[in-house]
Amino acid sequence: MRPEMSGQSGTRVAVAGFGRLASDVTRGLAALDGIEIVGIARRQGADQTIRVGEALVACYRDVGTMMRETRPDVLLEATLPEFAMEHALGALASGVRPVVATSGVSDRDLEELGRACADHALGGVVAPNLSVGAVVLMHLAAIAGRFFEHADIIEYHRDRKADAPSGTAVHTARLMQRARQGTFTRVPTRTVTVPDVRGGEANGIGIHSIRLPGLVAHQEVIFGGTGQTLTLRHDAMSNDSYVPGAALAIRHAMETTGLTVGLGTLLGLER
Numbered sequence: 368m369r370p371e372m373s374g375q376s377g378t379r380v381a382v383a384g385f386g387r388l389a390s391d392v393t394r395g396l397a398a399l400d401g402i403e404i405v406g407i408a409r410r411q412g413a414d415q416t417i418r419v420g421e422a423l424v425a426c427y428r429d430v431g432t433m434m435r436e437t438r439p440d441v442l443l444e445a446t447l448p449e450f451a452m453e454h455a456l457g458a459l460a461s462g463v464r465p466v467v468a469t470s471g472v473s474d475r476d477l478e479e480l481g482r483a484c485a486d487h488a489l490g491g492v493v494a495p496n497l498s499v500g501a502v503v504l505m506h507l508a509a510i511a512g513r514f515f516e517h518a519d520i521i522e523y524h525r526d527r528k529a530d531a532p533s534g535t536a537v538h539t540a541r542l543m544q545r546a547r548q549g550t551f552t553r554v555p556t557r558t559v560t561v562p563d564v565r566g567g568e569a570n571g572i573g574i575h576s577i578r579l580p581g582l583v584a585h586q587e588v589i590f591g592g593t594g595q596t597l598t599l600r601h602d603a604m605s606n607d608s609y610v611p612g613a614a615l616a617i618r619h620a621m622e623t624t625g626l627t628v629g630l631g632t633l634l635g636l637e638r
Contacts, residue, residue: 407427455480495535503636509546515531523578524578
């Protein structure tokens with residue numbers, strides 16, 4: 368028999384994925400008024416419980432079973448890109464609003480998810496980054512991109528991050544290119560002695576991924592112009608930085624219909 372969630376009731380949130388980031392965000396959300404964590408899906412832990420704040424929360428291996436048994440209002444999806452769409456579409460089919468905090472969701476998947484939100488008349492959010500500071504950085508980078516022809520993005524994450532580049536870096540480059548209404552210029556190097564030493568490229572923007580133990584989530588955007596550079600940087604010192612953004616996305620999904628992409632839209636920074 369599944370334990371009942373104790374404490375103040377509110378928006379019922381089920382969580383898919385319980386890695387380092389998702390577990391920290393889940394515990395932060397559980398401490399907020401108006402949010403009730405009702406279930407957690409992870410690879411190990413069926414028929415077990417996890418203490419989240421003052422409550423014991425049931426664990427499931429299968430996301431669909433979790434949604435059927437816990438009847439959440441919102442599914443916080445924080446697994447891997449290859450599972451995110453399946454979980455988000457399954458949530459909508461069950462009348463549950465998805466908040467996808469997984470990076471690496473493709474433009475094609477966003478279009479499909481947007482259609483599904485419209486078909487079911489439910490709200491949904493895809494946020495490559497839930498940190499308010501990171502989102503402000505992306506907004507400022509888009510502004511600066513209008514005035515500089517050359518730019519590189521350097522993103523730093525822990526060594527066990529599954530994907531590269533980060534979804535934040537990809538979204539930052541997309542916003543910069545959109546604001547510029549054209550591609551950036553990347554000057555080629557004549558002689559390259561180490562393969563891929565200059566990183567990847569998106570719309571003329573160099574993107575470099577650093578993976579090291581001890582890092583959390585950090586990003587620099589460096590612009591170059593005649594006789595000058597401009598550097599924007601954000602540092603997330605702990606996963607606690609994602610909790611306010613996650614709560615904002617959950618509230619937005621509950622109050623609207625249709626798909627919203629990016630936390631910047633919820634902050635009034637993007638349209």
